[in-house]
Amino acid sequence: MSGMKSDVLVIGGGTAACAAAEAVLQAGKQVTMVFPNGGSSEVSAGSVDILGVVPGEEPRICGDYREGIRALLERYPDHVYGKCGGELDTGVQALVSLAEAGGYRLKGFDGKNVWIPNMLGTFSVNALVPEMLAGGALVPGEEKKVLVIGVKGNAAFNAEAAAMSYQQYQKKLGGKADYFSAEIRLTGWGDRRKVSDGELADYLDTREGAQELISAVRTFCGNGKYHFDTILFPPVLGYVKYQELLAEIKAACGCDAAEVQALGNSVVGYRFTRALYRALETRGAVLLRGAKAESISPAENGIDAVCTIGLTDQLHPGEKMTIHASSAVLATGGFVGGGIKARRTEVWIELLEEKLGGITTEVLDRNALSRSGQDFMRMGAEVKDDLSVKNETYNGRLFACGDVLAGHNSASERSGAGIAAASAYLAGKNAAANI
Numbered sequence: 205m206s207g208m209k210s211d212v213l214v215i216g217g218g219t220a221a222c223a224a225a226e227a228v229l230q231a232g233k234q235v236t237m238v239f240p241n242g243g244s245s246e247v248s249a250g251s252v253d254i255l256g257v258v259p260g261e262e263p264r265i266c267g268d269y270r271e272g273i274r275a276l277l278e279r280y281p282d283h284v285y286g287k288c289g290g291e292l293d294t295g296v297q298a299l300v301s302l303a304e305a306g307g308y309r310l311k312g313f314d315g316k317n318v319w320i321p322n323m324l325g326t327f328s329v330n331a332l333v334p335e336m337l338a339g340g341a342l343v344p345g346e347e348k349k350v351l352v353i354g355v356k357g358n359a360a361f362n363a364e365a366a367a368m369s370y371q372q373y374q375k376k377l378g379g380k381a382d383y384f385s386a387e388i389r390l391t392g393w394g395d396r397r398k399v400s401d402g403e404l405a406d407y408l409d410t411r412e413g414a415q416e417l418i419s420a421v422r423t424f425c426g427n428g429k430y431h432f433d434t435i436l437f438p439p440v441l442g443y444v445k446y447q448e449l450l451a452e453i454k455a456a457c458g459c460d461a462a463e464v465q466a467l468g469n470s471v472v473g474y475r476f477t478r479a480l481y482r483a484l485e486t487r488g489a490v491l492l493r494g495a496k497a498e499s500i501s502p503a504e505n506g507i508d509a510v511c512t513i514g515l516t517d518q519l520h521p522g523e524k525m526t527i528h529a530s531s532a533v534l535a536t537g538g539f540v541g542g543g544i545k546a547r548r549t550e551v552w553i554e555l556l557e558e559k560l561g562g563i564t565t566e567v568l569d570r571n572a573l574s575r576s577g578q579d580f581m582r583m584g585a586e587v588k589d590d591l592s593v594k595n596e597t598y599n600g601r602l603f604a605c606g607d608v609l610a611g612h613n614s615a616s617e618r619s620g621a622g623i624a625a626a627s628a629y630l631a632g633k634n635a636a637a638n639i
Contacts, residue, residue, distance in 0.1 A: 205501055206523065206526075207375075207525060207526045207527070207528065208236070208526075208527055208528075209232040209524065209527070209528045209529070210227045210234050210235065210236035210490065210527060210529045210634045211228070211233040211235065211237075211529065211530055211531075211533075211636065212233055212234070212235045212236070212529055212530065212531050212532065212632070212636055212639070213236050213237075213238065213507065213509055213529035213531065213532040213533070214228070214236070214237045214238075214535055214560070214632070215232050215237075215238055215239070215497045215500070215509065215526055215532060215534055215535060215536055215555065216237070216239050216240060216241075216243060216423075216457060216534070216535030216536045216537065216541075216543070216606070217240070217241060217242045217243050217245075217477075217491075217493070217607065218243030218244055218253075218477075218535065218541060218606065218624070218627075219239060219241025219244075219245040219248070219299065219586075219606070219620075219624040219625070220450075220482075220535040220537075220605045220606025220624035220625075220627065220628040221239065221242075221243070221533075221535035221628070222237075222245075222302060222480040222481075222628075222633035223235050223295055223298055223299050223302075223605075223625045223628035223629050223632065224400075224533045224535055224603075224605055224628035224629070224631050224635070225237055225375060225484055225489050225499075226298045226299070226302050226487075226629070226633065227298065227628065227629045227630075227631075227632030227633045227636065228368070228397075228632045228633075228635060228636045229484070229487050229488060229506070230298070230387075230633075231636035231637065232635060232636075233636040233639060234488070234490075235490070235632075236486070236489070236491075236492065236527060236529070237489060237490070237491045237492065237495065237496065237524045237525065238492045238495045238496070238497050238509070238511050238523070239491075239492070239496075239587055240293065240494060240495065240496045241475065241494075242477040243536075243537050243541045243542075244474060244537055244540045244541050244607070244620075245477050245480075246338070246473040246474065246477045246636060247468045247470055247471060247473045248466075248472070248473045248476065248621075249322075249328070249333050249465050249467065249468075249470075249472060249473075249633070250308070250466065250472040250473060250475060250476035251320070251328075251330040251332065251333045251334065251337070251465065252296060252299065252300075252332035252333075252621040252622065252625070253312060253329065253331060253333055253618045253619060253620060253621050253622060254269040254273075254292070254296070254329050254331040254619060254620070254621070254622030255269040255272040255273050255276060255285075255617060255618065255619045255622060256269070256272075256317055256329035256330070256517040256617070256618025257272075257329070257333075257616065257617055257618050258272055258275045258276050259394070259613065260279060260280065260615060261307075263282065263474075263608060263616075265329065266317055266329070266503050267317055267366070267379075267546045268315070268316055268317070269315070269316075269317055269331055269502070269622070270315065271284050271463050271608070273289060273292075273322065275447070276291075276617070277320060277532035278543050279425065280611070280612075282621050283611050283612055284609050284610075284611050284612045284626075285612075285626070286611075286621070287587070287589055287591065287627070287630075288591065288605075288623075288626040288627040288629075288630045289527060290356065290630075291322060291625060291627075291629045292622065292625070292626040294629055295626040295627075295628065295629030295630070296331075296332070296453045296625045296626070297488060297603075298625070298629055299314075299621070299625045300332065300497060301478050301557045302479075302480055302483045302484065303476065303480055303483070304424035305369075305479075305483035305486065305487075306422060306478070306479030306480055306481070306482040306484075306486075307451070307479050308334065308475055308479030308480075308485035309334065309335045309447075310332045310333065310334055310335070311332060311333055311334070311335050311338045312331065312437070313331070313332075313341070315331075315543055316329075316331075317329045317330065317331055318330060318333070318341045318342070319341065319342040319377050320333055320337050320340055320341055320342070320464070320589055321340050321342070321464045321465065321466045322368055322465040322466075322467055323360065323438065323439070323464055323465065323466060323467050324366075324369075324467060325365055325366040325368070325369025325370060325373065325376060326370075326373050326435075326467050327366075327370075327373060327374070328467075328618075329343055329618055330618075331466075331622065333465070333523050333628055334463075334472070334475075334476075335447070335592060335629075336439070336441070336450060336462060336463045337462050337464070338347045338453070338462065339434055339440075339460040339461060339462035340434060340436050340462035341446075341461070342374060342377055342379045342381075343364065343379075343380055344377060344378030344379060344380075344381070345379075345380055345451055346356055346381065347380045347382075348379050348381050348382070348434060348436045349379065349382050349384065349430050349431070349432050349433050349434075350367075350370070350382065350383050350384070350432065350433065350436060351371070351382070351384050351385070351386060351430075351432040351434070351435045351436065352364075352366050352367040352383060352384065352385045352386075352390070352435075352464075353385075353387075353392060353406060353421060353436065353438075354366075354385065354386070354387040354438065355384055355387070355388060355389075355399070355545045355633040356387050356389040356436065357396060357397055357398050358398075358399050358400075358401070358404055358440070359398060361438035361464075362400050363385040363386065363387055363438075364385040366385070366415065366457075367384060367385035368383070368385075369380045369382040370383045371383045374523065374593070378582075384430070384432070386424050386623055387617060388417075388420040388421065388424065389420070390404075390407070390416050390417065390420065391416070391435070392407050392410075392411070392412055392413050394409060395517055400469060401432040401439075401440045401470065401471050402470060403440070404440045405440045405441070405442050405443050405471045406443065408440065408441055408442045408445075408449060409442040409443055409444050409446075414442075414445070414448075414449050417449070417453075418449075418452055418453055418456050420524070421435065421453060422456045422457055422458060425457050425459075428535075428579050430456075431459070432457075432459050433451065433458070433459055434459060434460045434461065434462065434492075435459060435462075436461075436462055436464050437461065437462070437463050437464070438461070438464060439454075439463040439464060439465065439466040439471060439472050440469075440471050441463060443471060443474055443475065444594045446463075446475065446597075450463075453524065454556070454629045458604070479539065492511070492513060493512060494513070495511050495512065495513045495514070495525075496511060496512050496513060496540055497510070497555060498510050498512055500555050500556075500602070501549060502534065502597055502598050502599055502601070503528060504534075505530060506529055506530045506531065506601055507528070507529050507530075507531065507532040507590065507601055507602055508526055508527070508528050508597065508606075509526070509527045509529070509532065510524065510526050511524070511525050511526070511527055511552035511626040512524060512525075512527075513525050524639070530601065530638065530639040531601045531603065531635035531636070531638045532601065532602050532603070532635070533603045533604070533605060533628070533631050533635050533639060534555065534556075534585065534593070534602060534603065534604040534605070534630055535604075535605050535608070535628060535631075536554070536555060536608050537606065537607045537608060538552075538584060538606075538607035538608055539581070540607065541607055541608075542554065543555070543578055543607065543608040544560070544583065544584060544608060545608075546563065546582045549562050549563050550562050550563075551583050553584070553585055554586065555592070555620075556595065558585070558595065559585070560610075562585060565590050572595075579614070581613040581615060582610060582611055582612060582613050583608055583610060584604075584607070584609045584611065584612075585604040585608050585610055586610050587603070587604050587609060587610075588600075588633045590603070590630070591603045591605060591609075591627060591630050591631040591634060592603060592634070593602075600625055600636075600638070601638060603631035603632075603634060603635045604626040604631065605628040605630070605631040606624040606627060606628055607620065607623070607624070609623070609627060619636065624637065
């Protein structure tokens with residue numbers, strides 16, 4: 205069995221893992237990340253939600269996420285933000301800077317939440333969004349004409365249905381825009397009835413695809429009786445050259461343009477995650493992709509992790525490697541991401557082999573869309589104020605962050621990226637200081 209050493213080992217490859225690794229690098233220490241894939245960030249919307257809703261019998265939508273966090277902590281004093289909220293600004297800024305260094309630009313709105321049209325025909329609340337989405341943000345009271353574009357054969361986004369839904373849904377948020385729709389036909393992939401998001405993004409990364417899209421949209425706008433203020437596209441404008449394509453569309457049509465927000469879309473998740481990886485590697489982080497931490501254990505002056513590196517299937521067992529680090533950060537995700545799993549009716553933290561409890565009627569609400577959120581989603585790793593796990597076996601050298609932590613429900617709170625950034629930055633900083 206081979207081996208290697210690192211100052212800090214980060215287990216995970218998602219948003220929290222990247223923010224933790226960046227904190228370690230900023231502290232001047234060596235960091236190694238081990239992960240099989242990008243976790244939930246790889247299929248994310250690529251935006252940063254900090255707190256959109258304070259859940260409860262009467263959920264409170266937050267226009268100002270800082271005021272929302274204060275209200276959340278009054279209702280849930282043991283919430284994760286109570287431990288790591290002091291690092292929120294630093295953690296989010298670290299994540300934003302890391303993404304930008306990798307070529308992925310995020311835009312904030314003076315500390316406020318904004319509403320962005322999404323693929324479902326509703327609006328999602330976010331604190332920071334990719335620049336690709338910023339032009340589509342709903343501005344209460346603003347009167348403008350918006351064209352929603354769909355691509356024939358791309359069944360993932362129905363432009364007509366989305367435009368009709370935006371028209372109605374915006375009224376709840378004070379919107380006064382008029383939404384129209386059009387479906388354009390692209391022929392570059394031949395005579396096919398269906399085309400996936402990924403195939404469409406690949407085509408639009410080519411010069412031929414970009415020019416065909418621009419020509420089709422410009423022709424439609426030129427033949428119509430309206431001048432549109434904004435054009436909305438599905439989130440598929442390329443994996444690599446999307447920013448250049450959007451700029452060309454704006455110039456050709458003489459108006460603003462944006463993508464709508466993805467919901468579990470691999471194109472946007474790929475952009476976001478790969479940008480973070482590029483920046484981390486440029487700054488000196490070691491990323492062991494396609495690897496899995498099988499077990500962790502305390503060791504002399506640190507933590508040992510037994511990992512499987514490389515392809516694993518029936519014919520390929522992978523290479524076993526032990527990584528020794530002075531400290532480690534657990535950033536494996538929760539139920540989404542695989543850090544927490546159910547074993548029949550019991551819930552376990554996988555790598556810690558720690559039982560959290562059982563799924564009983566006491567922690568379940570029969571209403572799957574409960575306004576307070578499902579209590580079992582708040583299960584997770586218990587940590588001290590410095591985010592080291594309370595399990596004394598690890599001698600204060602193992603830290604946890606992100607969705608694996610107990611005391612929050614990012615799905616009902618719209619808080620996933622904010623919690624990831626704040627808790628991961630604190631965990632990474634403390635792990636580096638523990639060397």
